[in-house]
Structure formats: structure tokens, C-alpha cells
Amino acid sequence: xxxxxxxxxxxxxxxDLIFEKIDKVKKDYPSNKNQQNNLSAITFFSEPSTRxxxxxxxxxxxxxxxxxxxxxASGSSSLKxxxxxxxxxxxxxxxxxxxxxxxxxxKWVEYAKxxxxxxxxxxxxxGEHPTQALLDLYTIxxxxxxxxxxxxxxxxxxxxxRTVHSLIKVLAQNNCKILTCPSILYKHESLPPISLDLxxxxxxxxxxxxxxxxxxxxxxxxxYMTRTQKERIDEYNTAFFDFFKxxxxxxxxxxxxxxxxxxxxxxxxxxxxxxxxxxxAYHERQIKNGLYTRIALIQYLLQC
Ligand code: CP
Numbered sequence: 001x002x003x004x005x006x007x008x009x010x011x012x013x014x015x016d017l018i019f020e021k022i023d024k025v026k027k028d029y030p031s032n033k034n035q036q037n038n039l040s041a042i043t044f045f046s047e048p049s050t051r052x053x054x055x056x057x058x059x060x061x062x063x064x065x066x067x068x069x070x071x072x073a074s075g076s077s078s079l080k081x082x083x084x085x086x087x088x089x090x091x092x093x094x095x096x097x098x099x100x101x102x103x104x105x106x107k108w109v110e111y112a113k114x115x116x117x118x119x120x121x122x123x124x125x126x127g128e129h130p131t132q133a134l135l136d137l138y139t140i141x142x143x144x145x146x147x148x149x150x151x152x153x154x155x156x157x158x159x160x161x162r163t164v165h166s167l168i169k170v171l172a173q174n175n176c177k178i179l180t181c182p183s184i185l186y187k188h189e190s191l192p193p194i195s196l197d198l199x200x201x202x203x204x205x206x207x208x209x210x211x212x213x214x215x216x217x218x219x220x221x222x223x224y225m226t227r228t229q230k231e232r233i234d235e236y237n238t239a240f241f242d243f244f245k246x247x248x249x250x251x252x253x254x255x256x257x258x259x260x261x262x263x264x265x266x267x268x269x270x271x272x273x274x275x276x277x278x279x280x281a282y283h284e285r286q287i288k289n290g291l292y293t294r295i296a297l298i299q300y301l302l303q304c
Contacts, residue, residue, distance in 0.1 A: 038097075039063075039065045039066075039097045039098070039302060039304060040065060040066045040095070040096045040097055041060050041065050041066070041067045041068070041096050041097060041098040041099070041298075042067070042068045042069075042070075042092050042095065042096040042098070042099050042100070043056055043057055043060075043067055043068075043069045043070070043100045043122075044070050044073045044077070044092065044099060044100065044101045044102070044103075045069075045070060045071050045072075045073055045100075045101075045102045045122065046072070046073040046075075046079070046103040046104060047102050047103065047104050047123060049071070049122070049123070050264075050265070051263075051264060051287060051290055052102065052122045052123065052131065052132070052290075053069070053071060053100075053102075053122070055290045055294050056100050056120075056122065056294050057069060058291055059291060059294040059295040059298055060298065062295055063295060063298060063299065063304060065097075065098075065298070065302075065304070068095065068096065073103070074103065074104075084111070085103075085105075085107075085108045085110075085111035085114075086111045086114045087114075088111075089111055089112060089113075089114040089115040089119065090114050090115070090116075092115065093114075093115040093116040093117045094116070096117060097117050097118075097302060098118050098119075098120070098298065098301065098302060099112075099115055099117060099118070099119045099120070100119075100120045100122050101119055101120070101121065101122060102122035102123040102124075103123075103124060103125070104125045105124070105125055106124045106125035106126060106127040107124075108124055109121055109124050109127065109128075118301045118302070120297070120301070123162055124162070125162070125232075126159070126160040126161070126162055126165075126229065126232060127162055127165065128162050128165050128166045129162040129163045129165075129166050129263070130166045131290075131293065131294060132162075132163045132166065132167070132263050132290075133166035133167040133169070133170055134297065135286065135289045135290040135292075135293040135294075136163070136167050136224070136261055136263070136286070137167070137170050137171075138289050138292075139259070139261060139281055139285060139286045139289045140222055140259060140261070142285070142289065143259040143285070144221060144222070144257070144259060147171070147174040147176070148174050148175055148176075149174075149176065149177070150171075150174075150176045150177070150221040150222050151176070151177050151179070151219050151221045151222070152171055152176045152177065152178045152179065152220070152221065152222040152223075152224060153179045153180075153181065153216060153217075153220045153222070153223050153224070154167075154168070154178065154179070154180050154181070154205075154224045154226070155180075155181040155183075155213070155223070155224070155225050155226065155243065155244045155269070156181075156182075156183050156225055156226030156227060156228065156243055156244075156269060157182070157183050157226055157227065157228045157229045157243075158180055158182045158183075158226075159182070160228075160229035160232045160233070161226040161227070161229055161263075163226060163263040164224070164226060167224065168205070176222075178205045178206075179205065179206055179207075179208060179216060179220075180205045180206070180207045180208070181207065181208050181209070181210060181212075181213050181244050182207060183210075183228050183241055183242065183243035183244075184210065184242045184243070210242055210243065210244050213244045213250075214250060214253055217253035217254050218253055218254070218255055219255075220254060220255070220258055221255075221257070221259070222258070222259050222261065223246070223254065223258060223259070223260045223261070224261045224262070225244075225260065225261070225262045225266075225269050225270055226262065226263060226269070227262075227265065227266060227267040227269055228241045228243060228267065228269075230267075243268075243269050244269070245268065245269055245270075245271065246260065246269065246270045246271065246274055247270075247271035247273060247274060248271065248273045248274060251274045251277055251279070254279065256279075258279050259279060259281050260274075260277070260279050260280045260281060260282065261281055261282055262282040262286070264282060264283075264286075264287070266282070
């Protein structure tokens with residue numbers, strides 16, 4: 001066995017031999033017939049993820065597309081050394097045919113145009129999560145038969161939770177009636193409450209107070225629950241949050257043909273006691289649809 005730890009490890013002859021090999025790789029690339037296919041992908045994640053990263057990687061393995069994966073990309077890539085997103089995309093796109101990217105800086109999406117290959121947004125800070133919206137929409141269609149004209153109640157952290165920012169646009173496209181119930185953050189007991197409502201750029205959606213939610217539940221077709229984005233709020237240690245909670249008592253007010261969704265991870269806003277209710281789609285159907293959606297999305301973008 002031979003290591004390559006310093007340039008002197010290779011003789012001049014060995015270097016010439018390696019150059020010959022590089023010439024051959026360059027000539028064959030990217031049409032090397034020995035490979036199952038010629039595609040490869042990079043999953044570049046700079047924020048924690050369970051569902052998005054693993055479902056994308058499973059989707060890629062299902063499609064026999066080799067993947068280069070990083071789960072701690074801001075700590076382990078050259079972003080840490082001050083490299084720009086622009087140069088990062090230029091570089092990554094030389095190594096792959098598809099980039100799946102998640103980063104806490106909302107603005108990274110503006111630099112995806114410097115990639116020479118398709119980039120999928122797997123989450124940009126509090127901005128958007130479009131693949132989640134796609135799988136949520138697909139789940140609604142499979143659960144209820146269609147998406148149009150539904151009564152939707154979205155609860156939780158509507159300002160910082162990115163999944164809602166993407167979902168609300170496609171629900172509105174389908175003429176859904178959207179009601180929101182933002183969680184309330186009290187920064188400190190001595191400060192007034194701050195309503196975490198949707199930014200106005202997403203349009204106006206009637207907002208109800210947490211103690212009013214139960215009055216509306218019997219008319220809701222889709223209940224979309226989200227957690228408070230504690231990791232995006234500096235004051236979390238001294239903060240007190242209030243939010244609508246779904247439990248055995250409140251779920252009884254929903255109609256039989258209602259679908260309960262949550263992008264997950266879930267915190268205290270859905271009690272585990274309602275997990276087995278047939279209306280709860282979040283743990284199995286919604287997650288599994290995430291895999292199917294991402295397989296189809298990759299096939300679509302790469303035409304494979
Ligand atoms: N829904 C979602 O984005 O989950 P992960 O953060 O676990 O990927």
C-alpha cells in the first residue's frame with residue numbers, strides 16, 4: 001500500500017504514469033461506459049437535516065446516481081475559509097450533475113446561477129423550502145383527492161418557518177382559503193409580545209389568535225402545524241413561546257376528513273397521543289411522499 005502525503009512520495013516516473021492516467025480519465029469523462037450511468041450529485045448541507053438529506057440521498061441511490069455528501073458543509077468546506085457562494089457553486093458544479101444545497105444564509109439562492117448544473121434548494125435559512133412544499137402538496141392531493149378550494153389552517157412560526165413560505169404560495173394558486181395562527185414570542189416578561197406573522201410580501205392571510213383556533217377547527221380540511229424555529233431566535237433562552245397545541249382533546253374538534261400535516265421535526269405543538277389518528281399523515285405518508293417526490297424531481301431535472 002502507498003500513501004500520498006507529500007509530493008516527494010512520487011518519483012518523476014510515477015508522476016508521468018499518473019499524467020497518462022489523467023489523460024485517459026479526461027478523454028473518457030463524462031462518458032465512461034464502465035459506470036452504471038454518467039451522473040453524479042452533491043448534497044451540501046450546512047444546517048441539520050434528517051428528512052431532506054436522507055430522502056435525497058436515498059432517492060439518488062435508488063436512481064443509481066453516486067452522491068458526494070456533506071452534512072456539516074459550513075464547517076468542513078472552504079466557506080469556512082471565506083470562499084464566496086459564487087465560487088462555491090462554480091466549483092461544485094465542476095464535480096457533479098446536480099447540487100442539493102441547504103444553508104442558513106437566506107441569500108445563498110442568489111448565487112445558484114453560477115452553477116453549471118441544476119441546484120435544488122433544500123432550505124435557505126428562513127426563506128423557502130420548495131421541495132417540502134411539493135411533497136406537502138402531493139400529500140394533500142393523495143389524502144383528499146384534490147387541492148382546490150380547501151380550508152387550510154397553518155399554525156406555528158409563520159415568520160421564521162420556511163416551509164410555510166413556499167407552501168402558502170402554491171395553496172393560494174389552488175384557491176385555498178388560508179387562515180393562519182402565528183405562535184407568539186414574548187422576548188422577555190417586561191417586553192410587549194411580538195406577533196410572528198407572515199411577511200406582507202406573501203399576501204394577506206387572516207390571522208386568528210391561539211385561543212380562537214378551536215372555534216374554526218370543524219371547518220378545516222388541512223391542518224398544517226409547524227414548530228417554533230428556536231435555533232433562529234437569539235433570545236430563546238429567556239423567551240416564552242405560546243402556540244396552538246394539537247392533542248387528544250383538540251383533535252376531536254376536527255372533521256373526519258381532515259388531513260394533519262407537519263413538515264417535522266415536531267416539538268411540543270403536536271402531542272404524541274394523536275400520532276396514530278388516521279388523519280395524522282405526518283409520520284408515515286407525508287415522509288414517504290418526500291422520498292417519492294424527490295426521486296421524481298431528480299428524474300425531471302436530470303431527464304434520467
Ligand atoms: N422537513 C424538513 O426539512 O426536515 P429536515 O430538517 O429533517 O430535513
